[in-house]
Amino acid sequence: MPPKSKLTPPSTCTASTASTAIVKGLIENDVDTVFGLPGAQMYDLFDAFYQHQDQIRVIGARHEQALGYMAFGYARSSGKLGVFSPVPGPGVLNTTAALCTAYGACAPTLCLTGEVPTSFKGQGRGHLHELPDQLNILKGLTKWAAHVDNPEDTPRLLQEAIHQATTGRQGPASLQLCWDDLGKVIHSDTPPAVEPPKTPSINTEEIDRAITLLKNAKAPMIFVGSGAQHASAEITELAELLDAPVVGFRGGRGIVSDDHELGLTIASAYKLWPDTDVMIGIGTRLEIPFIRWGSFMTYERALPGRQLLRLDIDAAEMDKLDTDAPVIADAADGAQALVDALIKAGVPGSGRRAAIRAAKTESLAEIQQVQPQMDYLQVIRDVLPRDGFLVEEVCQMGFAASYGFPVYHPRRYVSCGYQGNLGFGFPTALGVKVAHPDKAVISIAGDGGFMFGVQELATAVQYNIPLVTLVFNNHAYGNVRRDQQEKYDSRVIGSELVNPDFVQLGESFGVTSFRVASPADLKPVLEMALSLDKPVLIEVTQARGSEVSPWKFLLK
Template identity: 30%
Template sequence: MEVAAKPAIRGAASIVRALEAHGVRYVFSIPGVHTLSLYRALDDSAVIQTVLPRHEQGAGYMADGYARVSEGVGVAVTITGPGVTNILTPIAQAFADSSRVFLIATNLERPFLNRLEGNLHELTDQLAVVRPVVKWAYRAMTADELAPAIAEGFRQLWTGRPRPVYLEVPLDLLDEATALAVEPATPPPPSEPAPHLIEHAAQLLRNAKRVLVFAGGGAVSRRVAPLLKEFVEAIGAVVLTSLMGKGALPEDHPQVAGAFGYRWSPDNPVVTLMERSDLTIVIGSGLGVRTTANGTMPLPTPLIHIDIDEHEFGKRYQPDVALAADAAVTLSALLAAVHAGARPREGWTPEEIAPVKHALRTPPDERTARYVPYLEAVRAALPREAIIVNDMTMLCYEGVRFLPVYEPRSYLFPRGFGTLGSSLPTAIGAKLARPDVPVVSLNGDGGFQFTLEELGVLAHYRFPVIVVIFNDSTHTAVKVAMHRAYPGHYRDVDLVNPDYVKLAAAYGLTAVRVASPSELEVTLRHAVEANEPMVIDVPIALERYA
């Protein structure tokens, strides 16, 4: 019996069908002459909605924000050449912070690849430009490769450490015929820890008196959170988090001391918790240079280190047990051991933790005390589940320690790459992932000007994102550093800013200027109730340079 041939479709349609088959609902992209065929195929999709940023950086940050909050995949599409180079910064940020972003970009037609013959948007080697900031990069050379390549990209995204992937599509493939059926990748089962290592960890638990759990970004997920809570309560551990670990457990849980702050210092109040513990369990943190002040954080030993990425073990702290496996699966195995009797001899009580927690929330000096009321206003105005998206700015640095977080994936920070200007577009992606909760973008005035054009997206789609700008007309972190290194010598740090209220009004957005923390709280409450996009300008003068 003769089997009828499958009808041919264009390569562009193959890409769209493959994305649909993998559950993609949003694509963040700016159309260009090099993606016309792809946009024609997207126009036929009843599933995928395109979101139009005002800059390719915005597309990357939006995809990243969507991925972080949804715990899924954010997809960005760019044109050849400058579209790729424009989006590299947010892709590098997603790489640094382990975020699942799928970047698809066109390139020149196959006969012109890497040839520098005067074509529009040409690069010497576009694939080589992207490789350093993704975990997997592939250039398709036939239309038949497109759907399988997208499936492989998704397999890579769901295997091991989550980091961005990249598919490059020469322009002529978009209109080339292919008859390949779409076969979605099946997410692999989560990796399991070796049983003998779980038994070793269980023995360390039996031998311990008090346990310190240090939770990093790999512990912040809706799968891990209930298991972590049960585990911590079962063994009476005290919990500290890194910046990226905020939200792993509610910071008002009696066993949670909180996040120690943006940078480690030996006078931090949590030192006493480390000194009085005799076992550390690290979950989902690489214990990096910035997190631990290059290994000077006095973590108790022995050390059990749990991380999906085995390359994170032993860089500054040598683990006694290294569990390269999925955090949720590993915690389930450890819980089974605990229920079988592998418990510490004493454990931490809430009464022992409370004084340290109070000290951690108390400003250590008069300078910090000027910042804290604004952070308290933000927290008081928002429901527990609200998503707070941070930029690289002074209020956000202080917020690591002084702004408590209560839900997984509700606190976003550009930690690894440390990019200015990511907050607003990242918040837009976050809002699409969780339209049911308030999303607030916290910005400094300097960083905000990197991507302020994305206010156009709020005006265009009326996404109800609340934008707060802490405005002191200064690149404050740099000016503070200049003051410490070379007192009285300041250059290129003081800004001439636009009137942000008028700027927002020009976009047709509601905007308010507030003069105090109490006004900020009231205005934020109103913005949450209004459920519409709003810009809040907060003039501040919190630093002293004399």
């Protein structure tokens, strides 16, 4: 018989171990999917997954970064916890772009990882995958992170990790155990009782102050972000009472539908901005008025001539801007409290709906100059069902989509938030499709960003994830190249690309692949692709430098 492995003892996961406690705790919290790559330190955990595969499934990847992005896409599009498990050290480090994306976009994700054996922890001996201080690295990238020093504490600390990720201002959490502790027998693997999330109680004084501000408002504008995705009905009612336009940029898209007369993109809202006297921020950092329409290079705390009402579950947000009327509350609860108080006080609407409709009509005509992006986005919108998902990417098409693609429901437009990380789109879209197997999901990517995660075509095939991916191939990092041409006297460096034949590449993975060269060509191919119920890659060829810059409507 061959000798037993010296890397790890035989699995004890049939008994109650720290690993079985983790798996049972996830199941108790309605987690049915984990994105994971097994490795030596994590064998016991993955064996526990195997033994509970009737209740929880593991979807792998070809690179750890995809694990994090798939979990992010799963969470961002569903509002449920997205769980991923890489090996420690380099495996964890490969997921950090996804962790900081989840942090910036307030997406509830959980990273489960390992550490060196207990007797090596803190010794700096250079054990397999050892980092100088992995826990503190993770603390700097997450909302909450902890190491389980005593395996008996595993159920309790797992529950705390899930609580931290999914309540308050949501975000990523991380839990790690030493290699040998993951297989240790514990006395109880029963997770603590799941407590209902607690939200801040409504402060009537804060509501009264807000209503006083709104009574005097002549032209209010509502800005919404990721923290308001669950509050669509309440915010729509608030907007209708005030006759106030509602503006979403990334996480806020679709909270008030773009086909509602008060639902505006950043492009159309800017037309109403000069007359705006009260800014109402709900679950948002207010990037649009303070950075996009303010100063991109200088931190501004106040905007002259305008007052600020902020509704946010995170009290710390109130200290980042000069806030005239802070309301610390859950977005839905707070918006409903404002609605009730406005009705009680008899505050009239602004009477601006005609002006709002005109702004939408004018901006829709103006953004048509951003070609060929707008024509392609119109094709995608025509073909994608109303409740389908579009996952953007940092590319010419993605920039234009932030204002040029109509969104009708919250979470249906999935972006990376302010991180702007190239290459997030395709693997994130895989996670979106896993979370919504019965919905249409389209990923748009540039040739540069797509190549960051091209190997995950194999993941799509292996797990039959029927995602439709559009790769817009202009043989460049298009935005960088344009900036170098326009701002640096055409000193182009590092921004032009030599690409593979994407159709042959896709087919080599077993992915049905097509090539188109115009919006008219795209429409029938895209319709067919969505009907196939299998992974599809569509290359859209474009001449290098042919796109009109989308930035006129993104920065003012």
